[in-house]
Amino acid sequence: MSIRLKLAISSLALTLAGTSFAQSSTDKPERIRGAIESFSGSTLQVHRRSGETVTIQMKDTTHLNAVKPVQLSDIKPGTYVGAAAIPGPDGKLVAKEVLVFPEAARGTGEGHYAWDLGANSSMTNANVDTVVQGTNGRNLTLSYKGGSNTIAIPANAPIVTLIPATRDDLSTGKQVFVVATHGKNGSYDGNFVVVEKNGVVPPM
Known part of the structure; x- marks a missing residue:
């Protein structure tokens, strides 16, 4: 880098x-x-x-x-990401976008807080615990100091x-x-x- x-x-x-x-x-x-x-x-x-x-x-x-675009398959456990999301009909967080941080940026703005990318949007900057990509959906489980979130990643959500x-x-x-x-x-x-x-x- x-x-x-x-x-x-x-x-x-x-x-x-x-x-x-x-x-x-x-x-x-x-x-x-x-x-x-x-x-x-x-x-x-x-x-x-x-x-x-x-x-x-x-x-x-x-x-x-x-x-530049990357794929969900490029995200591995241990990757540090920022995911803007909004609540879905079931209350589960649904990603609007995901930013994969370079390793040098690990810890950037860590946490879960309000964001301004749409009504009720939030940002979770956190470490990736698990990546699920299969017939049951696409999900990231993220952990940060003080909490964790599971975020659904729609196929049309930009990952960059x-x-x-x-x-x-x-x-x-x-x-x-x-x-x-x-x-x-x-x-x-x-x-x-x-x-x-x-x-x-x-x-x-």
């Missing part, structure tokens, strides 16, 4: 863990999802899914990555891992997932950016 990706993983650990805490400070990281309207110099304009356009300053310390990206990938129309803090004059300072690459949209 490259040094740059290791640094990006360290940043992701801090920013994702920070977003699980109380929403009381303007310094608190915020998650921004949307499409790039423009990128010029160090200024990234993103049209958010919620409708407004925001300005994000890409700092020298901003970490930039993309994602992080790969490096460059600022050349920040082109108009690309989808992005950004963790940022409030900056000056209503803009944001980008901490961690995941950009669409090779047609793979960040599912987080």
Whole structure:
């Protein structure tokens, strides 16, 4: 793994863990999802899914990555993952997406907490205990400090891992997932950016 990706993983650990805490400070990281309207110099304009356009300053310390698809069969006991999920009709958690963390990111934002990828969504960042893939369904059993969850993985749920990206990938129309803090004059300072690459949209 490259040094740059290791640094990006360290940043992701801090920013994702920070977003699980109380929403009381303007310094608190915020998650921004949307499409790039423009990128010029160090200024990234993103049209958010919620409708407004925001300005994000890409700092020298901003970490930039993309994602690539992997298969459920690539996940083994002992893998560290983050799974966003919503309750199914029976109350069982059903994955909206799964991020397979590189080994250097083990422990990133560990736990189970509220997420913002749909109503009643949650995030579980945890160690994989078991993987079930068969006629009775596809499931991951995850354990974290203080608890465990079993999450059903639908066939259409994206499963991805992080790969490096460059600022050349920040082109108009690309989808992005950004963790940022409030900056000056209503803009944001980008901490961690995941950009669409090779047609793979960040599912987080």
